[in-house]
Amino acid sequence: MRTQKNPLWITAVLSAATLLTVTGCASAETSQPKTSSATKTATATPTPTFDKTAHSIDDPSSIWVVSNKLRPLNPIDFRPANLSMPVGVENEFNHPLSEPAARAVEQIVAAAAAEGVSMHIISGFRDYGLQQGLYNKYVARDGQTAADTYSARPGHSEHQTGLAIDFDDHGNCYLNACFAETAAxxxxxxxxxxxxxxxxxxxxxxxxxxxxxxxWHYRYVGPELAAEMQRTGVNTLEQFFGLPNAPTYAN
Ligand SMILES: [Zn+2]
Structure with a gap:
């Protein structure tokens, strides 16, 4: 009995092994999803869902609007309807901000101050005409190619949405990359x-x-999107929303 059973058993194992060798990939692919979905159902916590369409990325009054060299504001001379002056914040040029950003900057500056870190606003909302003047001034000084690397053309500036803020700390890094190394x-x-x-x-x-x-340039997008970008490690709006890179203007 045993001498008859063993060869059969070995034959069966060998056949299974041969089958696995031949169809290894296919069987792994077909069996794996079943295993992992079974595991997920049993143990994994639900994946947090984030609705990337909760706000418009095209509407210039949306907190998620994406403005860059390929995405001019529409209309190009857009002006926010909800401009408001931040209260209790030093504001070099007394620029207002769009309502949610104005309230958020009051909170962020107060929170920093509570931890002994001082900061204030250089720039907030700049309208189309002001941006045009700044850009033209930089083009005259440095040439258009250079100006385009640091100053947005009118209608392309986040400052025109009222949602962007340039910060400073009264140190030696005013609108300079070394601001990153300051306490602020x-x-x-x-x-x-x-x-x-x-x-x-x-x-x-x-x-x-x-x-x-x-x-120094911070953009208000709301705590939900800011948290999601932090969670996913995606640090540009272009990448987060799957938009084309915008290294230069279309013309
Ligand atoms: Zn800025």
Missing amino acids: GKWLSANAAKFGFINRYPAGTESITGFQFEP
Whole structure:
């Protein structure tokens, strides 16, 4: 009995092994999803869902609007209807901000101050005409190619949405990359998301955003999107929303 059973058993094992060798990939592919979905059902916590269409990325009055060199504001001379002056914040040029950003900047500056970090607003909302004047001035001084790396053309500036803020700390890094190394720069980098802000032009993303590293330029997108970008490690709006890189203007 045993001498008859063993050869059969061995034959069966060998056949199974041969089958696995031949069809190894296919069987792995067909069996794996079943295993992993069974595991997920049993143990995994639900994946947090994030609705990327909750706000418009085209409407210039939306907190998620994506403005870059390939995405002019529409209308090009857009002016926010909800401009408001932040209260209790030093504001170099007394620029207003769109309502949610104005309230958020009051909170972020107060929170930083509570931790001994001082910061204030250089620039907030700049209208089409003001941006035109600035851009033309930079073009005259440095030439258009250079100006395009650090100053947005009118109708393409986030400042025209009222949702962008340039910060300073009265140190030696006014609108300079070294702001990233200041106490204010570090505090903003670590804490801005909680208040709904992102650094819009992070280091190393010039070929995506079209602008050099601007550690002083923060953009209000709301705490939900800021948190999701932080969670997923995607640090540009272009990449997060699957938009084309915008290194240069179309013309
Ligand atoms: Zn700015």
